Amino acid sequence: MTKSKDSEFLKIRKLFPVTDRKKGITYLNSASTGPLCRPVKDALYNYYEMTQYLEKSAIDHLAFASLDNIRKQGALLLGAHSDEIGFGFSTTYGLNIAAFGLPLKSGDEVLLSDIEFPANVYPWLALNERGIRVKFVKSVNRRFNLENLRKAIGKRSKVLSLSFVQFFNGFKNDLPEIGRICREHDIYFIVDGIQGCGNEPLKMNDANIDIFASGAQKWLLSPLGTGIFYIRRELQDKLRFPFASWLSVDWKLNFTDLFHYDLPFFDAARRFEMGTYPYAHVFALEKALELINSLGVRHIQRHNCALLDELIYYLNSERQFRITSSLEEKHRSSILAFTCDNAREIHKEVVRNKIIASFREGSIRVSPHLFNNQSDIRRLIRVLQGKK
């Protein structure tokens, strides 16, 4: 990392009240929920201030400009075109566009990993009543396995929906390779992106992704209830409408003359958005995306991995601990999980010391982000060593 990047990270750390030493908290849990920084919190507050005095139509103009910027910032983040990006409320929202929008019929099969977060399972299971079956691909050593994927693909396989990064052990799937396999077999490739979006660089076309869904409440550092989705340009016209919104057509911000029921839907992913928009959250998400893009995801990835390197070095030097994440360059991520005989107790001790990390599937999960620094990791190591 260059010196100037280091100082940018330092500057950004100061924007996050959670890093204030007086509070005594060490937050290493962005895989659960990202903390808000001041510019994002201010965007929420400014909106509530504004609504007390401003004409609604003036706010409409501001919010729709922010929505345009969100689509631009989302496109920058995902190597896509802004016409392919929409504002969603969560990962679930984008995954439901995929599950209920893709042209599937009775007898078709959806492939899922058997270690997915449930957000990427229930929407697909709900297709059962239309005769669409889910087939789980067996993982090996709690990692998605390409051999088993190849074996699972059959004539009726029409969709694969998979996490970018596994939530519990941080295993980063090789999306370009998996996307190639999907393309070869004419299978739609859907990605639950939330655990990699904002910490791992990815370009939609490089991985042949058809639909990508991500909540913004974790690594994008935006409030709960915000998210983005990507829908590949050529797929948009083939999708059925899982729902239709009055704001999926162009009113040109003139909401005074509304008895027009024949307006064409936007020729862009935004037609799958749902109005009326939660403006406070729109302003907040815009600020959060700007922050991530100002640093650049590649720099964030390097920063987070460098922090985890120090923890890995310590864990490997202690026989008591076993790292349950992959350390292979192409499969590691900003999430590191490790365990030991008394992992639950150790986790409780960590939390008692105001170090916030999660316990998932038998392992302690640590997930540092752009506002963390080496002293945060060293604090964790001290507690693991039994020191305070």
Ligand SMILES: Cc1ncc(COP(=O)(O)O)c(C=O)c1O
């Ligand atoms: C992989 C993964 N997908 C989805 C979610 C959450 O989905 P949503 O944003 O719809 O609440 C989480 C965590 O909360 C997750 O780890």
